[in-house]
Each structure stands twice: as C-alpha cells, then as structure tokens.
Amino acid sequence: MGLLNADQRAGEASTELIFFVNGKKVVEPHPDPEWTLLWYLRRKLRLTGTKLGCAEGGCGACTVMVSKYNRKEKRIIHLAVNACLAPVCAMHGLAVTTIEGIGTTKTKLHPVQERLAKAHGSQCGFCTPGIVMSMYSLLRTTQNIKYSDLEVAFQGNLCRCTGYRAIIEGYKTFIEDWEVKRVANGTSSHSNGTSNGNGCAMGKDCCKNKIDDSETEFIFDKSSFLPYDPSQEPIFPPELKLYPVLDEQYLVYEGSKTTWYRPTELSTLLKLKEKYNDAKIVVGNSEVGVEVKFKHCVYPVIIMPNFVPEMNTIKENETGLVVGASVTLMEMENVFKSYIDLLPTYKTRTLKTIISMLNWFAGKQIRNVAAIGGNIMTGSPISDLNPILMSLKVKLNLMSEKDGPRSVFMDETFFTGYRRNVVKPNEILLSIEVPYSTRYQYLRAYKQAKRREDDISIVTAAINVEFENHTNIIKYINIAYGGMAPVTKVAVNTSKALKGLKWDERMVEKTYECLLEEFPLPPSVPGGNVLFRRTLTMSLFFKAYLAIAKDVCKDYLNEDLIIPYHSSGAEQFHGGMPKSSQYFELVGDRQVKSDAVGRPITHFSAMKQVTGEAIYCDDIPTAEGELYLAFVLSSKAHARIVSINADEALKQPGVVAFFSGKDLTKDQNSIGPIFHDEELFATEKVISQGQTIGVIVAEDQQTAQDAARKVKIEYEELQPIIVTIEDAIKHNSFYKQYPKSIKRGDPDKAFEDPNNIVIEGQCRMGGQEHFYLETHAAFAIPKKEDDELEIICSSQHPSEITKLVSHILHVPMNRIVTKVKRMGGGFGGKESRGMLISLPVALAAHKLQRPVRCMLDRDEDMQMTGTRHPFLIKYKVAFTKEGKIMGARVNIYNNGGYSIDLSGPVVERAMFHFENAYYIPHCEVIGHICKTNLPSNTAFRGFGGPQGMFGAENMAWDIASKLGKTAEEISRINLYRENLTTHYGQSLVHCTLQRCWDECVEKSNLAQRRIDIENFNKQHRWRKRGIYIVPTKFGIAFTEKLLNQAGALLIIYTDGSVLLSHGGTEMGQGLHTKMLQVASRALGVDISKIHISETATDKVPNTSATAASAGSDLNGMAVLEACETLNKRLQPFKDKNPDGKWEDWVLQAYLNRVSLSATGFHATPDIGYDFKNNIGKPFNYFTFGAACTEVEIDCLSGDHQILRSDIVMDLGESINPAIDIGQIEGGFVQGYGLFTMEELIYSPTGTLYSRGPGAYKIPGFGDIPLEFNVSLLKGAPNPRAVYSSKAVGEPPLFLASSAFFAIKEAIKAARVDAGVPLDFYLESPATSARIRMACEDHITKRIPRPEPGSFVPWNVVP
Ligand SMILES: Cc1cc2nc3c(=O)[nH]c(=O)nc-3n(C[C@H](O)[C@H](O)[C@H](O)COP(=O)(O)OP(=O)(O)OC[C@H]3O[C@@H](n4cnc5c(N)ncnc54)[C@H](O)[C@@H]3O)c2cc1C
Ligand code: FES
C-alpha cells in the first residue's frame, strides 16, 4: 500500500514502542530516538547487569541478545548485539534478553554463568555480563559448537583482567565430547565423558597428570558443572511469533531533537528521503551511533529501512548475487557460505575473499547489525570492504522517488572526497551486485591493523586479477587500497601498466615502481605511519602475488612460479584452539575441609558477577533529587585562560549550577596525592588538554553534558608545548625534586678497566592506558546534618578521597565517609587520579545539598586521568668478554605530565629495578621526571618497575649481540644468587631466582626449541620465529615506609556470622576472597560464615592505597591480628565447651559480656630506605619468576602471533592458586599489550587521538599465546608474609617482555636473510608497524625517507 506522501502516511503511523525484555512486555508510549537500548535498560528498567564500557561498540560489556522471528523462514533468530549502539527505537517487535534474564543466584544459574564463575573467568566482573551474553547467544544459535565459533563469538568482547585463558577454558567445556554428546542425545544427566575433568586443554596428556601422582585436585572441577539443556531455555514471546502486526507497522517516534521513521515499504522510504534529503538512513547504527555520541552530531530525521523487503534480501542473478543494502554483514556471510557450498569453487573466489575479510571486520556484535550499505555509504577511507568491492567494480543500484532507479559502478569515480560519493541526497542505495569470479580470475584481500581482530585497518589491499586462458599472463587487473588516501583508492595507473605482463617477479618489480609513484604520502599525513603504510602497499601486493601464484600453479599451470622458501609470504595468521596448563601445589589431605587457605576457590563475588547482580558505583539506584555532573575540559595543552563563560550553559533547562576555581580558595583548589601541585579547576592557565576547568551540574546526564559543551572558554595560546621526553630534555623541563640517584661502587672504574668491553645504548618504552572496563565513577550523598557527606566511588584509595574532600570543603575528615564496594578494574589508574572525579562530585553535592553522580565517558576518562609513564632509558655498560656485567651507568627519564602526582615513587621504583635480576657490582642509576603538557601520568601495575627492568633486558640483549652469544647466556651468568646484595644494599635471602629460571628453561624445552626454530627460519623467508627467556625480581612493599601499614575490623554477631572489614579495596584481584580465606583459617570457621561488604573509611580509617601488590600482605596480617584477638577472647568458652560449635562459643561470649569486635593493625617491620645515604631496606621481600616465549612474525605485514609462553613464578605458599594464576595470566596479557600493541597517539600539540577502544587496542581473545603454561614454584614458603604467601599483582607483568624480545629475535633472523646489519633498534611497543619496518628488505629500501625536521609529523611518541 503506497501512500501519496510521507506525512499523510505518518497520520496512520504507530507512535508506541513495544518490545519484550526478559520475557516481559515493555510498552513505551514516548520513545526518544536518542535513547540507546543500554540507557533504556539501565535507567528506565533499572536492569543494571548490562554494563557501559565504551559506548562505541568496542568492548562488548553491553552485549545483550536480541531475538526476532523470521516469518518467511519460520525460525527465530538470536543475535548478540551491543546495547550501547542499538537505538531502543529499533527494538520494536523484538525480544531482548539481558544477563538478568538467564539466571540468578536467587533461583538458578545458567550453565554459561556457572561455568565462567567456576572456571575463574571473572575477576573484576565488569566485562563478565557481556561475555556471558556472547556465549549465551552462541549457544542459542548454534548446535555442535566448534572452537572457531567461540573465536568468532568473542571477537567483540574485551577483558582487561583475566588474560582470557580462564574464560576460554570454562567455555571450551561446551564443545567437549561429553557436553556435545549429551546435548545431542537430549540427556540432562551429567557425565564427564572422555575429559579428564581438570580444566586443561591437554586432556590426559596434561603435565599435571604426569608430574606428580599425588596431584588430583585441579584449578576447577568440571564434574560440578550444571549440564546445559537447551530445552530449558525461555521461549520466544508467543505474541511476537503469532502476530505480524508489530513487524508491519509504520512507525514514527518523535523526540526532542530527532524524529525516527520506520517505513515498511520502499515507496514510503523513497518519499521520506525525497522530503528529507538530509535524513540519515540507519540500519545498524554502528557509524551513526558513534557520530551522535562522540562527534555530537544531531540528525533531525532518521529512517530505518530494516523492514523494507527489497533492501533486506539476497537474490541470485545471471552474474552473481544481488545483496540488499540493509542486509547485515553476518547475514551476508551466511548466505555467501551457502552459495559457496553449492557452486563450483572457481566461481566463488569473490565470495570467499569477502567472507575472509569479514572475519577481521569489527566483532560479531557489530556484524550482526551493521549493513553492507552502511559500510559503502559511510565511505570511510579505511573501510575493509570497499577496497574489495572497488577492485571488483561492483554495480550499485540506487533509487529515488523523483528519478527512479539508476546504477553506478564502484570504480575510481565513485568516491568524490572524504566520506563523499556520487549518490544524490534524495537517493538511497538499494542493492549491491557482487559478481561471481570467472575460471581464470583470482582475488586476494589483506588488512593490516594493530590488532588482528576487531580493529580498524591501517592499510587494506584488494587485488583482483584475471589471466588469459590457461596462462599466467594478466588479462585484467584491478588493485584497490584503503588507508592510503582520504578515499578508498584504485591503483588505476598501476593496474593499467600491468596488463599483458606475466605473473612473475618482473611484474612484481614493475608493480612496486608504479605503486611508489601512485601512492605517495606526505610526511605529515593524518594517520601517521607513513613509511609503514607505503611499505604495506607493496608488501601486501607481494603477499597476493605469492598466494595467487601458488593457486595458479595448483589449479592449472604445471610450473612452479615461486620457490618453497618464499611461499610462507603468502600466508596469514589465523588463531587456533589455545592449550594451557596450570601447575600448583595442592593442600595436603591433613588440612581440614573448613580451612580455605591454599585452595583454588572461586572469587567471592564471581556468582554475582556472572549474573549481573554485582553492584558497581553506577549501578546504585538513583536517589531522590539526584543530579548529574559533567566536565568542562581544557582543549589546549598550554594556554592562558582569558575568560570562562557559563552563561549560555546555565540558561539550558535542567541545568542547576556551574562550579569552577572561583568556588574555592587558592589553597582549597590546590590538590595532589603527595604534593598539592595541581589545581582541581584550572584558573589562570591550562597546562594540558583534558584538565578540568569547571563542571556543570544538571538534572540528568544528557542535559549536563550538552550544557558543558556550551561553556565558552577563551584561551591565549602559550609556547612551548612539551609533549615528549625529548622535548622536555630540550627545554630542560623537569620536576625540581629530581634527579635522584643511587650509586654503588665506582662505575667509572669499570668503564676504564681495559679488560672490560663498554657499550652505550638506549631504549624507550611507551605509556599505557589503564583501560579498566569500568571508567572512573563517583556518587556523593549529603547527609543534611553537620556537613556529613557519603561518597561512593571507584577508588583504590578511599582514605585519600576523604582527606582531599575534607581539604576542599574545609570539613573535618570525621564527617566524610568514602566507600568502595568494588571496582571494575583499577590497575593503579584509580589510586590517585580518582580525585579528579570524586572531588568535584563531592563539592557539588555539598554546595547544592543534593546527591550528585558522575561516571566518566570512556573518551573523557582517557583524556583526563593519565596513563603509565612513558620512559626513556640511556645506559652505558661495562662487561667482560664472557658477558659478566661489571659496571653500568643508567639515566632514566619518565614523562610525568602536568603534575608530579606519583611520578616520584614511579621513577624511584624504576631506579630500584633497573638491574632486573642481575648483579651489577658497580653502578649508578639516575632518575629524572619530565614535566610536560600532557595529562598527569600515574600509577599502573608495576609502577615503574617494568620500565626499569626493560632497561636491564636491553643491556643484556646488547651485550649478547656484541659478544655473539644468546641473551640467555648473558642472563644466566649475571643472575642474582642467595645473599648477594642489590645496588641499594638489600641482601637477597630466600632467593629462588635460579630455581625459577632453571625450571622455566626445562619446562619450556628451550634448548630443543631453539634448534627447531633455527630449522624453521632456514626454510621460511617471510615467516620467522624467535624465542626468549626473561627473569624477574620484583620488590614487594611501598617504597615509602609510612605506607606499609594496614588495619582491619572484625565483628562477630550473636548468630555466629562474621563481618570483616579491612583497608584494601576489591578491583577484581581477589583481595576480599583471600582475606576471607585468611580469616577462615585464623578463626577456624567455614568461609561461608564470613562476609565482606565494602571498604569504608568509617570502618577502617587512615588506610594506604590498595597498591604496590601489597594488599594481601598488609591487610592479611591486620586481619590475622584481629582474628587472633577475638580467638583469645573466645578461648575460655572453647575450653569450657570443647565439643561445642562456633555459634555456641560466640553466644556464650556475648552472654558473658565479652566484646565480639576487634581491630587488627599491621606495620611491616624492619623496612625503610634512606635515599641520601643509600642504606636500609626498601622492600619486605622479592617475588621471583621467569618466562619463556616463542613468537612467529610475518615479515611482510609486521603481524605476529605468540606460539607459546611458559611461566614459572615463586609465590611462596599461595593463599589461592586460582586467583594467583589468574593474576599471572592477566598480568602477562596486560604486559603483552604494553610491549607489543598498546600505543598512545598524541599530536605534536598534545591532543590525544587514541580516546577509545576503536583507536587504542588492548589484547583481545585472539591474542593470547596458543599455548600458555603457568607453574607456581613448589616448596618455597615465604616467611615474611601472611601464611607464607607472596604478592602477585604486579610481578608477572614484566614477564611479557619475553614476547617483545622474542619478536626482536625473529626480526634478527629476518635481517640475516635480508643481509642487513643485525644491530638494530626496536622501541616498545613492538607494533606491527615497528616489526615490519625493522624487517628491512628490498621493499622497505625503496621508500624515500623525508628529511628529519623538514615537516611536522601527524603524531609524536610521548
Ligand atoms: C566497534 C566498531 C568496529 C568497526 N569495525 C569496522 C571494520 O573493521 N571495518 C570497517 O570497514 N568498518 C568498521 N566499522 C564501521 C561500521 O561498522 C561499518 O561501516 C558498517 O558497515 C556500517 O553499517 P551500519 O548499518 O551500522 O551503518 P549505519 O550507522 O546505520 O549507517 C551508516 C551510514 O550509511 C548511510 N546509509 C546506510 N544505508 C544506506 C542506504 N541504503 N542508502 C543510503 N545511505 C545509507 C547512513 O545514512 C549513514 O550515513 C566499525 C564500527 C564500529 C562501531
Ligand atoms: S559499552 Fe558497548 S561495546 Fe563497549
């Protein structure tokens, strides 16, 4: 039924939104097109299980399942979807399932929830609901799941804590024989089938089964898993299945800024587009949603064509397949696969190439909703599909109401400029014609990104070639590139020049010449990476050349076009099912069951986390009269503030107040964790972008954020803008409290000794964004009386929040209670910088006497809160010809940013760790802190330690290179041994370094694998492998003596239940779980009787931050003391009634008027260091370890894969091996991101470009080692910490540098083949760009280098 015009049709449109959530019908009479599904779930329906991690589809924390009924095929389709991008208006007629809808702790957990929890796959838990829902959606859609399905299901989910291994192991159980058989038989009785039940991928070959027969307990026990029974799943709402009415409705939703149309007929859609030329056609909203949220675009008219039949089908025509423009990428992939199964192989090469590219296109949640039409019409120059479609010159069918249909080809004329094309404003893209390939046609496409999965490309290449019949003579070739121009660009001239040539090396040479000419990039081009991008145009073509040559030879040409030595260049990395093992000491049979210490019990909150019941700061229900706070941030890195004008913002309806430096005295406005050297609100000058200038407080988030953008700041720019360490050195911009130095012996003597060899070098390590999944959040509630204020926030240091709030409000600390229930990750990022959020929130709540809340958007968090410090380390080292280090002088520079924050202790820890695990008799280390115009850099797991140790490993590498030895030899002869002293005079006792090293060498089978690698490298020109082992020695304690103290409060109630409070905060690291285990043993009661509610400054005051890996050590001892005090009080009652129960003794104590609450306190004895005189003991003890990693690199693309990592760590007698192994794996994978992938991208004027998961890549599921083995050293009790345990949080992180150095080894092998010098410089992180450019070869040599200093680069390395 076509109507005359859209408005007429609108007259009979439905304006009500109807959908189902967890089986319940939701009717929304006034939907606003600006509402996302996530906002609606969390704010309107109060379903807070689904989390917000990024709002840009990049982290998967918001994953829900959306189900719809396909009437044509009569089947229900279930899709994992990012609720942060899905407009709630698009849910009409659909059923949404959230984490709350599948299982709860109150009723029954779903197997996907239970298995994740029991397999220890949830640490902080913030990513967990999204991961559960991705797995759940997979289970609901696929029978007989294969590992490759799991890989795809998790491409769009990130976890920053676990290192993924535990999640994968937990979920691999769904594909194991016993589960598959049971599901296939429809039986629900549980059987462990062929699995060995130990949670190890090696099954009966697991090393655990070999090493020690007495070891029968495993990290998780599959036999306790609930069986999965698909027949028990909730049914799809019958109303949606039976009645098509909701599908057929024409919808019009009018919001305050946007009107949403959902036509169901093509004619109506065309009319609407004719009338509203500027209307956005939204299918998946994956582009538009990001534009609205982060670019603040407002689109008055949105049209959703998802129900227009012509745009949603795939049909076959005589030349190929006609794909409707609204067909989603996932649907397209499924249909293409069905044609691939049916058609002759040669015909489907085009389809296969598209499918293989789709595997690297976003994550599954995005591909489930994003349409092919959206990708074409967005016209991103780094689109992944457009190069393929352009190389094929696909036909696009367009249509408008006025001009009817027309077709255009996607050739070099289609894109007319950045994100512009030839489609007219009144036209829509109706469909795309994808041709089948012909018999002699071959197609290859490659995408190179920072991360293989779910990343935007740096360069994408598509090569489409057709040969003369039965020959290798090029009949036709069309090459297209993404990432090389403001549009996807066809290599027109190159393609022309190749016609008629033979597919051989001469043709390749010719291609290089042409590509160099056709794809010049100016040195300042946006996106940077100029040399890499230019190299890739040729390297990726070369890959295609090799791959197609192989195919042609195999298919019809009986001639070898390439030699086997070169053929590895044709391949790309594809993941595979990872294997793992975990080896730890079991508690003996003699340990009583109720004693939880030493057992791998699951995280205390795991069950709540997997069900979405765990409460994080922003999940706290709204309070009466609550307001929202939004930030006004500096957009200049160095400028005088001429004026701040909030008038317009304050006029907006719903805006309540604006606060700035004017609302505080100069002293109140000065804040900082150690020195008060920064302003809460910048007043006269800004010295970094992302500094707070003021805050707007309004009735809701949207109003506050919109108004904040209306605050006008006038600046007068100042010079210089110092961004990098090198800039700071040039301008002599350092914090005055430094440099500091530590000196032992006389390094100059070692340098002068003629028996020694002396070299100089330097290394550089980039910063790292914390990327905790939960951004900073705070909620302040005024108590209306006596200036009392309660602050609930995500802080690792509640006491400091109380102290600073007291300082800015001039209210005594006893009126200000700071509480932290849990954080969605911290990693040091919430140690001091939380003040930037909590203080303004507290100020606003105090001034307005109303509750105020704020949770930073991801981009704000990344711009404001600082990162791990980038470091530059310059060294001079003297050594014997055997490689024994005799002396070293090391200058360490860190980039502190605009305030000193914790940069002092960070550089000091780097100084304490500059020798890593090596004894250096004569040395001097000098630490400098650079003052730059960047956000203030801060604590991050390792706290300077990894950066210092990186210096030592670079020295070892350089010494090995100089002497022609392996670095392993150098490391081994320099390793610390028992009773040797460090350069700060601390003697090493109970030093297990050598044991860790030897065990790691043995377990990793290093010697044999080195030989295998040599053989591999000899046979493969374009793939190289490298292996490397690193030791680590990490000092445990705060280096500031006074911080080594902790408190606890233990309360026993008359029913025998115990409430434990201590000074540490829970951020996923399992601290509360360990404290419960300690209390359980100390009190002799079952862990189920003890509860920890939260960390609060009114329970345990004056605490230190939960940091320095010392949380368990310090708080554990305080808990122990509190328990012992109460034990003493209960002892008389136990003596009187030895056969009684805990409850009896407790009750008797109460009846006898004995206090049942006690505090505990611990101050680490025998610790403290005097910098001036270099005496004392900065550390309580050391945690030791070693890791061996093997990698393989692709020398042409710069890509790499970890093949195997073996870790051995001494954690004393672990309180909880599952938690400790989780910390090792999570720390290692986080370190792996630091050393290989994560890159902060800054402009030379201090603008951060990497502001979200789209641009900043942390490791994903596909990046973990293909084999990952972790062993805890046995028989190494630690006398200096609670129950002989050792700290674990930070020490493993550095072990990931083994991947960096293994990459360096592999590059070295490539350089041997290329005949270029073996001595080369590689900065950390070893990104694909750096790896590729270090593999110098015939391609890289061709790229002309611009004269340094002759241009302003697009980005700089801070
Ligand atoms: C996390 C994330 C990861 C991503 N990863 C990748 C990636 O790896 N590779 C890549 O290439 N892209 C990627 N993208 C970009 C994006 O997902 C794709 O471009 C996607 O195909 C867009 O489809 P959509 O349906 O969501 O578009 P929408 O956001 O709904 O629309 C996009 C644009 O296309 C226009 N449009 C849509 N359909 C029509 C039509 N029929 N006629 C006229 N105009 C139309 C709209 O008006 C709008 O301007 C990613 C995006 C996100 C958020
Ligand atoms: S919050 Fe939706 S993907 Fe990150």
Ligand code: FES
């Ligand atoms: S458990 Fe995955 S982000 Fe914390």
